[in-house]
Amino acid sequence: xxxxxxxxxxxxxxxxxxxxxxxxxxxxxxxxxxxxxxxxxxxxxxxxxxxxxxxxxxxxxxxxxxxxxxxxxxxxxxxxxxxxxxxxxxxxxxxxxxxxxxxxxxxxxxxxxxxxxxxxxxxxxxxxxxxxxxxxxxxxxxxxxxx
Numbered sequence: 491x492x493x494x495x496x497x498x499x500x501x502x503x504x505x506x507x508x509x510x511x512x513x514x515x516x517x518x519x520x521x522x523x524x525x526x527x528x529x530x531x532x533x534x535x536x537x538x539x540x541x542x543x544x545x546x547x548x549x550x551x552x553x554x555x556x557x558x559x560x561x562x563x564x565x566x567x568x569x570x571x572x573x574x575x576x577x578x579x580x581x582x583x584x585x586x587x588x589x590x591x592x593x594x595x596x597x598x599x600x601x602x603x604x605x606x607x608x609x610x611x612x613x614x615x616x617x618x619x620x621x622x623x624x625x626x627x628x629x630x631x632x633x634x635x636x637x
Contacts, residue, residue: 492521492542493613495524497517509530510527512525522540535601536597542584543585545582581618585619586606586609590625601623606619
């Protein structure tokens with residue numbers, strides 16, 4: 491289970507003078523989604539989707555998924571070197587997808603730093619934490635029969 495923030499408390503941080511409320515959107519055994527909000531403006535700042543990837547699943551993805559398999563073959567044409575690298579995948583990783591609303595792009599680096607430091611502190615058994623950040627301009631929701 492990923493340790494990020496306490497879901498039973500109202501989590502608040504201040505970035506560049508802006509108070510940001512952080513609430514869980516969903517939590518499973520291996521993933522969490524958190525919404526960061528500017529409550530004064532009553533709008534979302536970003537969403538952080540945090541995924542725990544076991545060593546077994548990381549290795550499986552690298553060996554079987556065409557994108558990663560192709561990347562490894564390109565970067566490591568020697569089969570023996572590639573196999574040595576795959577044999578040494580023995581640590582879990584945490585992968586974060588951070589979607590930042592364009593009006594808060596100026597906070598993106600601070601949010602990455604905040605999330606990374608908190609995950610590093612609370613998950614000392616995980617060496618690698620990857621944060622991919624995307625800036626978006628609008629949200630479109632589709633539900634039920636409207637899809």
